[in-house]
Amino acid sequence: MPGPKKKTAKTKRAQPKATPAADIQSFRERIDGIDTQIHQLLNERARVAKQVGASKVAQGLHTADFYRPEREAQVLRKAIERNEGPLRNEEIVRLFREIMSACLAQEEPLKVAFLGPEGTFSQQAVLKHFGHSVRALPMGEIREVFEEVQAGHADFGVVPVENSTEGTVNHTLDMFLMSPLKICGEVELRIHQHLLGKMSGLPAISRVCSHQQSLAQCRQWLDEHLPGVERIAASSNAEAARRARDEDGTAAIAGQTAAEVYGLNLIAHDIEDRPDNTTRFLVIGRKPFDASGNDKTTLLFSAGDTQSPGTLHRLLTPLAQNNISMTRIESRPSRKHKWDYVFFIDVQGHASESPLKEALEALKKQASLFRVLGSYPCAVL
Ligand SMILES: O=C(O)C(=O)C[C@]1(C(=O)O)C=C[C@@H](O)C=C1
Numbered sequence: 038m039p040g041p042k043k044k045t046a047k048t049k050r051a052q053p054k055a056t057p058a059a060d061i062q063s064f065r066e067r068i069d070g071i072d073t074q075i076h077q078l079l080n081e082r083a084r085v086a087k088q089v090g091a092s093k094v095a096q097g098l099h100t101a102d103f104y105r106p107e108r109e110a111q112v113l114r115k116a117i118e119r120n121e122g123p124l125r126n127e128e129i130v131r132l133f134r135e136i137m138s139a140c141l142a143q144e145e146p147l148k149v150a151f152l153g154p155e156g157t158f159s160q161q162a163v164l165k166h167f168g169h170s171v172r173a174l175p176m177g178e179i180r181e182v183f184e185e186v187q188a189g190h191a192d193f194g195v196v197p198v199e200n201s202t203e204g205t206v207n208h209t210l211d212m213f214l215m216s217p218l219k220i221c222g223e224v225e226l227r228i229h230q231h232l233l234g235k236m237s238g239l240p241a242i243s244r245v246c247s248h249q250q251s252l253a254q255c256r257q258w259l260d261e262h263l264p265g266v267e268r269i270a271a272s273s274n275a276e277a278a279r280r281a282r283d284e285d286g287t288a289a290i291a292g293q294t295a296a297e298v299y300g301l302n303l304i305a306h307d308i309e310d311r312p313d314n315t316t317r318f319l320v321i322g323r324k325p326f327d328a329s330g331n332d333k334t335t336l337l338f339s340a341g342d343t344q345s346p347g348t349l350h351r352l353l354t355p356l357a358q359n360n361i362s363m364t365r366i367e368s369r370p371s372r373k374h375k376w377d378y379v380f381f382i383d384v385q386g387h388a389s390e391s392p393l394k395e396a397l398e399a400l401k402k403q404a405s406l407f408r409v410l411g412s413y414p415c416a417v418l
Pocket residue numbers: 086089090103104105106108109112136137138140141
């Protein structure tokens with residue numbers, strides 16, 4: 038039977054009453070006292086985290102192994118669980134991520150490769166997931182992100198995999214056909230697109246430049262507000278912002294960070310067609326991680342003969358028999374033979390735990406190609 042409904046940080050609270058100016062001084066003194074306690078506790082926490090690091094060194098582990106996504110997910114879930122507000126869960130999660138990021142960076146900051154240049158949504162995803170105490174390394178292409186991680190020049194990589202408006206980023210999925218890397222996390226980022234430029238209004242715009250995914254996410258807005266204006270696809274939103282800075286008449290569609298990095302005016306904000314426009318990113322690394330208690334697994338498999346009747350149904354039967362929920366399925370050309378396909382599927386659970394473990398053993402027997410690309414904690418906010 039479900040328990041009583043928990044009080045959440047989302048509940049609306051009464052606004053505090055207006056206070057005489059004289060009281061402000063005494064409130065500030067209380068804040069100073071609380072800050073002193075928070076500060077002491079932060080450093081105490083950092084010292085304990087350092088001891089965890091020393092134990093990991095004693096076990097022969099290296100920088101990339103210090104990062105534990107499953108533990109971080111558990112810490113964040115606990116923070117949400119005990120949060121009574123007034124701070125929102127999003128803010129609490131952001132603060133605790135930064136605390137863990139700083140604790141982890143005491144030895145050597147993690148190096149995280151992402152699809153650059155500076156100011157892309159991928160960079161925002163890196164900072165959202167790993168906090169600001171990492172070294173974020175911008176790469177020119179998705180392929181380079183994979184290569185840097187595989188070569189050990191970066192500890193982890195962050196690549197976009199799907200957008201809620203525009204669908205799959207095929208290039209990322211195709212990289213897994215060749216790469217031995219593992220998926221060790223996912224990040225969901227709400228994407229707000231803005232129209233940026235040196236000009237102050239729409240009439241001065243003769244072309245709009247952006248990554249093709251962003252142009253597509255704002256298609257209706259562009260049809261309505263800039264009909265007939267040329268749309269140019271750029272390699273990234275940041276590259277589009279650079280062009281908007283350097284070329285007269287060019288506006289860019291990009292995020293807030295790009296406006297700041299390239300010194301552009303915000304001509305129109307939040308121009309994405311769907312108000313819930315979200316991009317999902319994958320964190321890639323060289324080794325798998327343990328279960329966190331609420332995990333997802335991504336599989337890559339092929340039947341060999343996808344054209345005979347019932348093949349996909351037969352392959353998926355072990356999942357249904359073991360009561361496994363499938364949250365996503367994509368097919369891509371195998372790049373081996375004409376009309377030959379591979380499937381990427383996301384299922385709930387960790388590959389090392391029942392009932393998924395048993396389901397995968399059965400599925401593996403039926404498939405001609407079968408790989409667990411990774412089991413990782415479901416995104417925490
Ligand atoms: O628990 C650990 O293994 C730690 O290293 C501590 C800690 C933390 O600050 O809580 C830091 C980094 C890890 O990614 C996970 C957690």
